Amino acid sequence: MASPRRPVEVTPLRIGALARESGVKLSTLRFYERRKLLLPMDRSESGQRLYGPEAAIRVRFIRRSQELGFTLKEVSAVLALTDRRGTPTRDVARFAEAKVQAIDARIDDLRRMRRAIITLMAEGFCPPDTVCPIQASLGAPAPQAKRKPRA
CATH class of the missing domain: 1.20.5 (Single alpha-helices involved in coiled-coils or other helix-helix interfaces)
Structure with a gap:
């Protein structure tokens, strides 16, 4: 009989670790947070921002999108589409076609x-x-x- 699986614990990233992992400055992460492009999953007892493992992927997506000429408003729209569960691919495809x-x-x-x-x-x-x-x-x-x- 197989033993029950325990959920994998994820160590949250503090803002400095996220900045290093994603290759951006702390001020960039704070800017993204003010623009609601990136939100911490929690705060530490001392009030530091804590991010999940997907945050670095999101930050790299934002940066790469900007490098390709997308505005932050456009990036925000794409992220809003992809954040919704069950977003039809055609919605993202329409957005890409317009770009x-x-x-x-x-x-x-x-x-x-x-x-x-x-x-x-x-x-x-x-x-x-x-x-x-x-x-x-x-x-x-x-x-x-x-x-x-x-x-």
């Missing part, structure tokens, strides 16, 4: 900027005693991005 569309729009903007700068450079850049075409071009109203009609 891809925003990235594509930004790429289009960057390509237009690149073409404009190359054209301006070919025109002689900024001849002396004239209005610099780069300044004139950058001061002009931006072209509106074409929007896809909603289905």
Whole structure:
């Protein structure tokens, strides 16, 4: 007869240990806490924040998402989706699709900027005693991005 399994005890991480494990500063963790992106699971008797083992994964997710261009508001929305039990994958997929569309729009903007700068450079850049075409071009109203009609 097998012996009953005892639950595995998890040693909570203090904020300093979490900072070291996740590669961020203490101030970053406190900032995430103020933004409700990361919450301690408890506090010690002396009032120190205590985090569960999943906290380091969450912090690395937040940092990596920021590196990929997600805003903290977007990260918060994704975390809210994934924190809910039973969140359909399609909800996260819709969020990702919207981000891809925003990235594509930004790429289009960057390509237009690149073409404009190359054209301006070919025109002689900024001849002396004239209005610099780069300044004139950058001061002009931006072209509106074409929007896809909603289905």
